[in-house]
Amino acid sequence: MIKKTMGLMQRVARRYTRVPVDSTRHPAEQYYAQIYLDEIRKRLAEHGGEGLRVLDAGCGSGRIMVPISQLGHHFTGIDYHRDSLRMAKENLDAAGTKAELIEKSVLDALVTMEDNSFDAVFAIESIYVDEQYDTILKHMARVLRPGGLMFISHRTRFFYLGKALAEGHFDDVALIARHNHGMLRKGLHRFHYNWQTRGHIERTNASLGLTMLSLTAIGVCSGFGSDPLTAVCDPGTLDGSQKKVLREVETCDDDLVMTGRYVLAVSRK
Template identity: 25%
Template sequence: MNDKNKIDAFVSFGSVASDYGRQYKEVDYKKSYPANRYRLDILLSVLKKIKPKKILDVGCGSGEPLIEMLKAGFDVRGFDYAAEMVEQARKNLKQAGYPEDLVHRNNMEDIKGIAPGQFDCIVAMGSVYYARDFNKTMSNISSLLNKGGRFIFSLRNELFSLFSLNKYSLSFFWHNLMPTELFSEETKQKIYDSLSDCFQEQKVTRRFETVDDLNVHSIYHNPLTVESEVLAPCNLKSEGLFFYHYHSMPPVLEHVIPEEYRSTSAKIENPVDWRGLFMASAFVVQSCKRE
């Protein structure tokens, strides 16, 4: 489907708001993989090292990470564009004993009511890659940082396509590696058809549908070019990349041994393993605003 016809993520997130928190709490490899939990662990580890004073959580969802940051002693507030997520986050905050007004509704692509330069740390876990205008969103967010402030965010790993052996591999080969402009139209068609036969999709049964099963708009990034293509244009510099959501084998095999596929993947989770460049489907970027 043409990407323009894909659903905006905030619309879909609203439909899963009440269920979303389970991705941070449940660890049952028969049902799903706790990727969000690993991402949160990376975030908390980074925050404990840099010790920021004032944090903004962009795309805070139903508030589970925000609450974990509060429990760790950080001064944090957040916003989300999905009204249902904001409502759920406020419920979760109240239940956890924190003020509901720590979360409000705002749009990361058109941020209103927040003055520039007032945060020394901004986090965006599982949010910026859903933006329709990624570059504008990154610029908007970085403008809220003071000089030397940290921006910690997650991205989807484009290089994982080299390991996945599915439709994403085909797309990566076709658009990023192969010199298709040199081939005749007939040759292009033959190659594409042959590769399509190689990368057949397998249906995997999961306990509950995620937003990404709903054909939402999202983008992927190459960790090798994040510094030049994502950070530099926003006057940011990299302080580290941390990989998560490892796959012990290509996803096309998940349907064969789903529980063992997930349990063995968990055993190789390592944020700084070089294999994460290819075997992890996502990564966290720790960046700093230049003085």
């Protein structure tokens, strides 16, 4: 009972008290967005077809949704944060493009959607905080049409191991090493997170009937804010040519793919 009440309080706190940042304007977020956008544009171009129906679960202020909708695709963006959707609307208007915006939790919106109704589904740096992670992924696969593409950005196990060690939360390390979700320390409180290994992603894909096309690392030697690798390199502090070097370093070795801040998994249904 106490655990359930704590969980509910945290969901409410995440939804209503966080002041969202417009990530389309944040310099480090822009650097990471470019890595996502290059991979997404490449995959959608290979996929072919114009005017694709795309679902963005946890669209935030539209860092990914706005530039991809400018290619002529039809977006449905879901976010439970009203201020994020307000910023998304402003960014869509400024870019001269449109999307259907739904102010709901991803799961509440997904359960109302029909099977096979999207050509592509995105969850970029969004649902890893959700306790219903597996259920959300099941619904995302359900609403994706056969042959459609799924783009999920997962937190890696390596990220949370690094964060727990860097912050001295040694009591979280065993949980992170042995499981792929749980309550982790953040400041004075604990919050629910999900994190993945390559094996977890492959097993989830298999259970959802998806074929993995690629894994792309997002930030293997860098970070910002409270990320464990911020002290190594913060892309928000770099000039254009330095960012280019960092990007080459961060994408040069497949073995590092599961050591990033996130990993973008692209799969086909």
